[in-house]
Ligand SMILES: N[C@@H](CCC(=O)N[C@@H](CSS)C(=O)NCC(=O)O)C(=O)O
């Protein structure tokens with residue numbers, strides 16, 4: 686049983702985990718130290734300048750600004766990053782959101798010699814995907830799998846049965862030592878592993894029927910930003926921005 690819990694990265698792989706305190710969102714910068722190509726996963730609009738500056742500071746070129754899904758609690762930074770850099774925005778076809786590139790199951794996003802493989806993992810939303818980078822043993826699960834939790838399923842075409850089946854069939858099928866990086870954490874945890882979640886996730890270690898019942902009784906508050914975030918994120922954070930974000 687693996688208790689490694691940290692990535693053993695190739696010397697040409699650049700990795701940074703960034704945080705937004707308002708929405709407890711993690712943004713990930715991944716880069717190729719040789720070609721200088723880089724991607725950002727789940728950038729937040731308020732931090733677009735911070736993220737673009739970090740890319741520049743590390744002498745990287747941002748190729749893609751990628752979303753794991755259409756977020757309900759914050760506006761994506763992909764639209765702003767398109768203005769600040771030469772990147773292309775990316776989201777799943779199933780999300781129904783606009784972007785330069787629409788991805789689907791089994792697609793591959795390349796930056797330098799590195800490849801992110803796309804797994805369609807709907808359930809939290811119908812367009813959720815997980816990005817897996819096998820050579821580094823890392824996966825970015827968005828809100829499909831959170832640390833000792835999972836994304837809620839009570840809006841955005843959420844479906845608890847789909848979520849359970851996709852987490853078990855796809856994320857839990859990755860090697861046990863795979864490091865999982867979620868889109869959020871509300872308790873200060875930063876990463877987990879497939880092995881940990883298979884043993885310890887209080888929702889996903891249960892049977893499907895118990896899981897569905899847990900999800901029906903979460904009674905979570907309606908996200909504060911949802912009515913502003915969804916229309917903006919449908920346009921990948923480029924149009925329909927609330928006034929305070931217009932530049
Ligand atoms: N209070 C926050 C929203 C918190 C929330 O609903 N988080 C989502 C992920 S963002 S869509 C979630 O799925 N949470 C699952 C859980 O068990 O906490 C706000 O108002 O923004």
Ligand SMILES: [Fe+2]
Nearest residue numbers: 756757828836
């Ligand atoms: Fe979400």
